[in-house]
Amino acid sequence: MDTPNRATLLAVTCLGQFMVLLDNTIVGAALPDMQHRLHTQLTGLQWIVDAYVLLVAMLLLSGGVFADRFGRKRVYLTGVAVFTAASVVCSVAPSVGWLVAGRVLQGIGAAALSPASLALLVAAYPVPQERVKAIGLWAGFSGIGMAAGPVAGGILADTFGWPAIFLVNVPVGLVLLLMGRRVLTESRNPEASALDIPGTVLSVLAVGTLTYALIEGGARGWTSPVILGGFAVSAALLAAFVVVESRSPAPMLPLRLFRQRLFTVSNTAMVAVGFALMGSSFFFSQFFVYVQGTSLLQAGLRTLPMSLAMVVVSPFAGRLAARYGFRAVVAGGLALAGLGLLTLGVVHADTGYANVWWRLTAVGVGFALTLSPLTGAAVLAVSPQEGGLASGVSSTTRQIGAVLGVALLGAVVRSRQSGGASFEAGLDSAFVVAGIVTLAGAVFTGLWLVTSGPAPAPAPQGRPAEAKSTGLAEAVRPE
Structure with a gap:
């Protein structure tokens, strides 16, 4: 592929990922308007957010497999079309139920669009050094999309009302469909495994049941038989998923990937990022x-x-x-973000904005330092032929963290309120919990950096396996 076409492909794939990640956070800014116009409570707001994030988390792995098996261009364009149509459904939803249904459709489209976009990018840049730069831009747009959501959502919701935050996706989706049909070239993995239907179903049921128990636990009570049963069923389904995947000849999630420390640590840290970033963003506008x-x-x-x-x-x-190693940068970024969230836990109604903005800045800088390195590390830890799968796993871990963040931090707020505390006190507790989780991720990554030796990993083409074991710096080093 020539340079101009690759530049256009880069723009199309990055813009698609930007739209998906924008929708992760843009809704948060409009939640107060939704609560007022749709007459719902905190539980309803949680479902509006998590219906989307949950479907993305549950289907991303299948989306990566679909892209590798049936064609990355085909799956990407299908995802864009579904996402765009679902955005129209959301914008005209007359009730919370209809809005949640539209968000489910959006999640299905995003689960196809996101892993296919990165797989297209990996296939278009076969040279490792160029691929790292392209992945960095793609992941950077992911972070920018998540960051721009609250501002864009606030402007649109305040000016036009909450439906506008969904209508903004329509022209973007149409542009992506027109450009994608012209500039994208079809690619697939001829050795892609067959679809893992049992694994897909079990993962959907396990994550869905866990999310239901976390969100509804605050409303029904944590000792409710329904909630306790939900946690038990979720644990059983997760155990069954692990057993099925370990025995399947073509698993949707090859457990062998997690034998590589670089892959395991990057995805574990991504859970903490998704949990704290999405969970705290859910409450910013409400605060x-x-x-x-x-x-x-x-x-x-x-x-x-x-x-x-x-x-x-x-x-x-x-x-x-690439210069200092992904683990050092990620550990530092998580520590900074975690400290920023802890300081937000002591902000109150009478705290001046001059004493708030720098806390938000610390959180933003910290998470920005983590998103690109974690995504790049996950993809570079596997062979190029498994790019779709690796991108699906990386995005899935972030989305699972986001689902748990919205559900669990919302439960923290509801639990504090049910105990007689104010909404403000509940938010303070939620920010503190998010900060603790983020700092735990920093400690985990930092300790692994200090105590672990080189971990074997599949080498890029023409490169020894041990060259990638120490992080991105080794992966992009010229011969």
Whole structure:
């Protein structure tokens, strides 16, 4: 593929991923408006967010396999079409039920679009050094999309109402469909495994049941037989999933990948990132609107320091990881983000904004330092032929963390309120929990950096396996 076409392909794939990640966070800014117009409570808001994130998390692995097996261009364009149509459904939803249904459809489209976009990118850049730069841009757009969501959502919801946050996807989707048909070339993995139907079904049921128990536990009570049964069923389904995958000749999630420490650590850290970033973002707009009394527009603008920090830092995160090693950069980023979240846990209604913006900035810088290196590490830890699968696993772990973050932090807030605490006190506790989880991720990554030796990993073409075991710096080093 010539350079101009590859540049256009890069733009198409990055824009598609930007749209998917934007929808992860743009809804958060409009939640107060949705709560007012749709007459719902915190549990309803959690389902509006998690219906999308949950379907993405449950189907991303299948989306990666579909892309490798049936054609990455075909799956990508199908995902864009479904996502765009679902956005229209969301924008005209007359009730929470209809909106949740539209979000489910959006999640299905995103689960096809996201892994196929990165797989197209990996196939178009066979040279490792060029591939690392392209992945860095793709992952950078992911971070920018997540960062831009609160600001864009606040502006659109305050000016036009919450349906506008979904309508904005329609022109973008149409442009992607027109450009994608022209510039994308079909590629697939001729050795791709068959579809793993039992594994897919078990993963869907396990994550879905766990999410239901976490969200509804705050409303029904944690000792409710339904909730306790939900946790038990989820654990049993997860155990069955592991057994099925370990015995399947063509598993959707080859457990052998997790024998590579680089792959395992990057995906474990990604869970912490998704949990804290998405879980805390769910409450930012509600904090500014309900606790500090701002408008939706002001709430969106007040998250701008975090957004700008991610926009500025994200493009450089991959380079820093290539120079210093992904584990050192990720551990530092997680530590900074975790400390920022802990300081947000002591912000109150009368705290001046001059004492808030720098906390959001620390969170944004910290997470920006993690997204690109973690994605790149996960993909580079496997062979190029498994790019779709690796991107699916990486995105899945982030989305699973996001699902758990929204569900569990929402449960923290509800539990505090049911105990007589104010909504403000509940938010403080939620931010503190998010900070603790993030710091735990930093400690885990840092300890692995200190105590582990080189871990064997599949080598890129023409490169010895041990060259990749120490991180991105080794993976991109010229011969």
